Amino acid sequence: MDKNVKIIFQDGLEIEGKSFGAYTSAAGEIVFNTAMVGYNESLTDPSYKGQIMVMTFPIVGNYGVPDEKAMINEIEAWVESNKIQVTGLVVSYYSDDYSHWNAIQKLGDWLKANNIPGVYGVDTRAITKKLREEGSTLAKIVADEDIEFYDPNTDNLVDQVSIKEVKRYNEGADIKIALIDCGVKNNIIRCFVNRGVEVIRIPWDYDYSTLEFDGLFISNGPGDPEMCVATINHLKQSLQEDKPIFGICLGNQLVSLAAGASTFKLKYGHRSHNQPVQLAGTKKCFITSQNHGFAVDDSKLPAGFKTFFSNLNDGTCEGIRHESKPIFTVQFHPEATGGPVDTEYLFDEFISEVKKYKNA
């Protein structure tokens, strides 16, 4: 019989569930994800660092866990980074009995190996309703010992997940993209590598002023964008230059901050695979994969920038675009994994801008 554990919210609410994964206590920001699949990808997405993820899909674990060490082109083949990044996982029904062509282990065993607690047997939809009504909050999973609440947004989480040294993929390719790694998802690197460009992956605070490259990319990443002061300062300089710039999620927020816009915390964030966005000035709508808690305030964008996409659920900004330079950023995840690939064409648009710049 699995042991009992408690989820304790900052307002004092306690919910009892059963333990799977590591039997240990953990504290963080509790967030809900309404995606129906993709737990392996979400758990290893560095943007979830410091967060306890509640999955609303009622059965989790039934397709197991792939070999997280398998590599293709020096990139983990089946997961989004080299470890589990969430602080804890909360599900309704945990399925121990898995079946999938590339599964090699149980979700509970993988969590255990990473010392991450899982809770099952709780009403995840009730938790979601609470978070939607009252807004995002802190919580802790309490197993063997009670611990303090912890607010991850007060720490520089990007520094914890960013690469420590420069790493090149597809070295020698004609087009070179400098990728500022704020906690990059592997599928972003795959999307570039699959398009035949060289990726120069640099740490979040790396001074790239003397690096040779043709286009600049800023990745997704965890926490409050205002923590990334070094990146924002480097971007202020890049915005004065002519190289094409593309940013995703945290990358969108950092470029916006560098341009002079502001960001704010959403009431409960967007975490799912079915977020509808509209391309500004058109009737085109795309379904996107998202995972963010902050957003850019596009009611007062700096001169030269306009809204690129808007969210059709709540009207928030889903990206900005420069009016004359090849600079555009999106709040959603065009690389998906998990989620729909409707907007992957943005990688092609960016690379085509980079080629134009290089051949000009």
Ligand SMILES: NC(=O)CC[C@H](N)C(=O)O
């Ligand atoms: N996926 C991301 O890059 C998330 C960006 C930022 N940490 C947020 O929560 O809004």
